[in-house]
Every structure is written in structure tokens, then in C-alpha cells.
Amino acid sequence: MDPIRNPYAPGAGQRPPELAGRDRELAQFEITLERVAAGRPDRSMVLSGLRGVGKTVLLNALRSQAVGRAWGTGKVEARPEQSIRVPLAQAVHAAVREVAHRHRDPDRVDEVVSVLKSFALRTGVEGRKGTRWTPPVDVVAARGRADSGDLELDLVELFTDVALLAQDLGVGIALFVDEMQDVAGPELGALCGAGHEISQQGSPLLLVGAGLPHLPVALAASKSYAERLFRYVSVDRLPREMADRALQVPAATEDVEFEPSALDELYRMTDGYPYFVQAYGKVTWDVAVGTPITAADVREAAPEAEAELALGFFGARFERATPAERDYLTAIADLGADRGDAAVPTAEIARHLARRPQSLSPARDGLIKKGLVYAAERGSVAFTVPHFGRFLRAR
Template identity: 30%
Template sequence: MFKINPYRPGAGLMPMYIAGRDEDIESVEEMFNALSMNIPTPSIVFSGLRGVGKTVLINKLQGIAEEKDIFCRHIEVEERNDFISQIATCSQAFLRKVSAKEKFKHLIQKPLDAIKSLVVSFDANDNTFSLSLQEKELYKSNSLTQSLTEVFVNIGEIAYKTEIPICFFIDEIQYMKQKELGSLIAALHRTNQLGYPVMIVGAGLPKIYKMLSEEKSYSERLFVYKEIGSLTYEQSCKAIEEPAKKFSVEYSKDAIDKIVDVTKGYPFFIQQLCQVVYNNTNEKTIQKSHIENCMNDFLKILDVGFFKVRYERCSDGEKRFIFAMVKCGELPCTISNVAKNLGKKVKTISPTRAQLINKGIIFPIRHSELDFTVPEFDNYIRRLGEYKQWNESGLDE
């Protein structure tokens, strides 16, 4: 029999109640108010581990921006996808919106030419424009930064003249190629200098702060950085209790304490555990014993649906690097300790470290320290038979 469940674990799924993000939402909403008044405003980037609700947050913010008649588009950057084609498509969509109004049609051609130049030069697989060989040569450009800046400046000028501000919501920024990221920063910087209402709300793993600051020195003034972490105890209580209130279900104090202890306050884990418990409990008051009875099911779902998919993306050498991190005991750990656990020199394992960072499995903290981008990933590894066998055998093969 189907049972309505108020909890919604999943990649970017909007929970019935967003806990602990009120201050962030209110702050960005004020930015949107400025943008709606044609006042350029800093862009904002949220960083954090997997499962802390970054995508949920920017999806919520996009809904708020759309209510204020800001032109919005969502871009999810993928490892093997081309960001340029996506930003070009979003820019074209803005021009289509503007051209729907007769009095603005004359503004379209110049930015359209800029988009053509961007696509023709930097996205060979894009078939958006059907151009002759002569036209393709005409639109070719040698500089990605120059081409992307032309696009942003031109659509920004139209946004200003038509009073239709623009906000691009970019998720998984850490997968952007460094050249694309540098060009995006430069394009946004120039657009803001000219006073045009174009803004970016971005999200990604913790390494994006270093990526942005290393690419352009002025990026620290261009973006507001906000780290999104686990919820406090009070915020976790609301995430647990509020969705169930609509169904007249409550939690005992020790049940809440157990959930917070198990999930460490990570929003995705709270949603997942509460969903399992709610499905398997028919009482109006959920007790600690109900939580304990569902722990095996909860861990099994996490292991198969959340952890395993990331673990299986790793090569054998990368898995052994991960094993060596877990063997360090406490995280974050130094790369020298990882090398020691592998019986190798630091310089020989540095390429594997770089590969795992690029895949979004680990991230650097401070000097030479590493941690996993997925909360509780180390405990998942400890449950694996492969790890236990490797740990008992000693050094790397």
C-alpha cells in the first residue's frame, strides 16, 4: 500500500522544509532586489561537501529570482560537457525573450553576432547556427575571454536597456575547465564594470574557492563566497520535525538525538534516514527504537545509492589511495601519511591525488592535507571487504 512520505532525499530534490538556510536566502534576495532596480551586484558562490544542499539552495533562489521577473537559466557543468555551448544557449534564450517585444527587436543583431562568434570558435560540435564556410571564417575568434566578454557585455547592455536583469545559476562549478572559468570571471567583471545587471549564483565543491582565486586576483571582489555545511542541532531538529507535522507525526527527544548523531546534521542524510524510518513506522510518535531498527536499511541505501557510485568511478590505484587515506584514522590527513601507508614516496602518488581531486572524490585542505568531498565516505570504505583485505595485507602491491 502506498504511503505518502514527507521526506525527499535525492540529488537536488526540494525538501518540504529547507532548514538552516534562511539567512542565505534573505541575503541573496536583497541582491536580487538590487538587480531588479538595474543596479549591478556582486555574484555569489556557495561551496560545500556533497549532501549539504547546495543544489537545493540555488534552485530555491532561482524560484525567488523568477518571481522578481529576473531572466534566469540553470546550467549544470559536467566533466565531459562543454560549458560554452550551454552559456551560448542561455544567452540565445534571453535574446528570444527580448525579441518577443517589437520595440526591442532592433537590439538583437549585435549580441547574436557575438554568440555566433563564441559558438563557431569554441564549440565545433554545436549545430545551433547553420552558417556557410565564408560566414564561419567571419565569426571565428582567437580569444575565448574576448568572445565571452563580448557576449556578456552585449546581453548586459540589452538587460539594462530593457530592464530585464539576468542571473545565471551555475551548479558543479568545479568541473569547469580552467580556461573557461577564467574567461567567465573576466566577462562578468567587465560587464559589472559597465554597470550592467548580470549576476551569477554558483555552487560547487570546496576546491572552487582556490580555483577562482588562483584564476583571477580580482575574483575575491567579484564574488561573495559562502561555505555551506552541516546543520546545527536546532536546525536539524526542524529538518526532522517540520515535514512530519503535516501528518500529525512527532519524534521523541531521544529519537531526534539519535538521528542527529547518525547523520551528523547533513541534510541529505537526514532526509534519507527519516524517509526510511517514516516508511517503516506506523506510530504517531517515532521513538529511538524505531530509528535503531531502520539503521541497516539506511546504511544499505547509502552504500548502494550514494557511496558506491562514486567509489566505482575510481581506478584500482585510486582505490588504494583512498584506502590509505582511511587507514590514517583521522581526517583530514596529510599526503605524506598516505604515502607512508602505501609504502611509496609522495611524488609517485601525486598524480593519483590530482586525479581524485579532478573527479571530485577528495579535496585539499590547508597545506598538504586531504579529505573526502562526501561526508561519512571513510566509514563506507571501512565497511568494504576490499578495504579490510587490503588493510590486512599491509603495503600497496
């Protein structure tokens, strides 16, 4: 069929033509936006799950909802070894710009921007790497407000002022943090602490995070009350009905249908993981000669889809690992073959490699920092990428 009309969109954070299976989360966030704007308390949200399940897509969809309600919004993508202060300052600046032009008191806006500037200029005080950045605004930085160097205290003061600015307009501020597991523990605690204080004040500001499956544990470790501060949403693979919907609805816009056996085959190959659904759907469309798409089309397209995933989705990640880390990954894959690639105890990995557990700690820690594995529970690790074990065993 015509590849130009191909409706499927595999890509990092790229919204698919049909965002299937996320209606509940979108509906809940609409309620949260309404409640917070009306001065009623509600919890912020944290999304967690493996790579390729659509966390970033859902995070962006939630942000679009806030934009649609005229909220000020900003987004951060956390990175290892980088302080969160400057990215947060940039996100807050974006949020302020979205509401400032509607505010009737320019002096009030300048006061808030001056506090933001003082916050941004404290770059480096947390002792972590970060790029210095100054908001492109013609105001003098405030003194004695959000500039103490204590990130939690500074965030409380900054968030308070920014939220009140939005409250003047009957809206709020929503800040979205992707790859939240990469925020260092002390800074994660500062974020939670500031969010907790803002929530107690009843200020209209929401923090929405997304990260790998161990993010809820990291948040709980940073602040004991974090488990009550957020509404936790586990973003998982799509059930069969939703996976079919993700394929059928876009195809229907082009007057194309799938045979039931083709949908059976696609679900067997993708396990309902959204990224794989899009990847296999795209290649299958290009291979098929017409409608309806058949199981034979799916099977013919499978090697090409697998080759693309092996090169881009899996291979690029594997190439980032050192030789010692690759041995560790291969051991997890070998041991996970009979357990559906579930978490593997680190002690078993050490026995498999005939090594002392302590000698493998650098490889394990390096893989966690690179986002290839996560500590599923105490004393065990699992892949952050679905089907990664299958890929390694096939090499």
C-alpha cells in the first residue's frame, strides 16, 4: 500500500495517531486540573513503566490538556549528573510566559520574573554539573527570595509566587518532569518537599513526573510522605482490545481493514507494547498489497520490523554498554529465558558469571545509570526495555 498514506508513527515520544488505552488517565487529569484551579486539593501524578510503553507520549498529552485549559506549563527532561535547578528554571520561565501576557498588572509579572531570575542565577550551588542560564528578561534579580542555595526552600518560594500569578487568572501552573528517575536523590527530595508545601498552601501548582518502574521507590526513599503526595499510575502494555484499536482506528481513516488473524499475529509479536505496535504496524502497512491486511502480510513484514528494532531500539542501547556491562546484560538474558524476562537476583548473576557479587557492582551501577536495567526489588535487577532479553538471546 501507499507508504505516504501510512498512518503509523513509531518514534521516541511521538504521539501515535490513536492514543489507545489511556482514557482513564486523561479523564482523571481533567478532574485534577478543574479541582486545583478551583482551589480544591488534589494530588499530582507520577507515571512509571518500562521504555516503549508510551510514558512520554502520555506526559505530553497531559500537558496538552493543561494548555487547553489556559494553564501555564513547562517541561523538564532530567539527566544523570546534571542539577535540576536550571532545567526547572527554564520550565518555570516557559510557564510564566504562557500566563504573563494575559495578566493585567505588568509590575506583578516583573516581581515574579525577578524571583525566577534570582533562582536561576544560583546555578551550581548544589554541587552538581549544570549549564549556567539567565532568563532573557530585562528585570533585576530579586534579593532574598528563592536565592538561598537551599533547593527545597528556593523552590517553595518560587513555586508560591508563580502559582499566585496564575491564580490571579483563575488557572494554575503545571510542571512536567520526564526521566524523573535521573533526578539525584537530594534534589528529588527537594522537589517532593516543595510540592508538599505548595499542596498544603492550596496553591494551584502541579508536578507531573514520568520515569522507569523504580521511580515510585526512589520518590519514597527521598521523602517518607511521597507515597501520599502523588497519584501513581503504572503505564503498561496495552490489553488486546486497546492494541487492536491502536491499529484499526488509524487504518480505518484510510479505508483499510485487518483480518482477525492478522490482529492475532500482531498481538503475538508485539505483546501489546505501544512502541512495538506502531513499529510492526508501519512495516506491515508498507508490505501489504491491499485491504484487508492478512496474517501472511504480518509474517512477511516481521523480519524487517525485527531488523529495525534490533538496530535502533535494542542495538543502540546495547552499544552504549561496556564489555563488562554487556556480559552482565547477557547473563540477565540467559537467566531470564525461563522466567519470561522477569527480575533476576543479582546473586544468581554472579554465580552464572563465576564472579564475586561485589566485583559486579560497577557493571550493575553503570547499567542503572544508563537506564538499561533497574533494581526491580532488593537484590534483583530487570531490563528497562521490553523484549531486550529476547533480542540478546537471538544475537
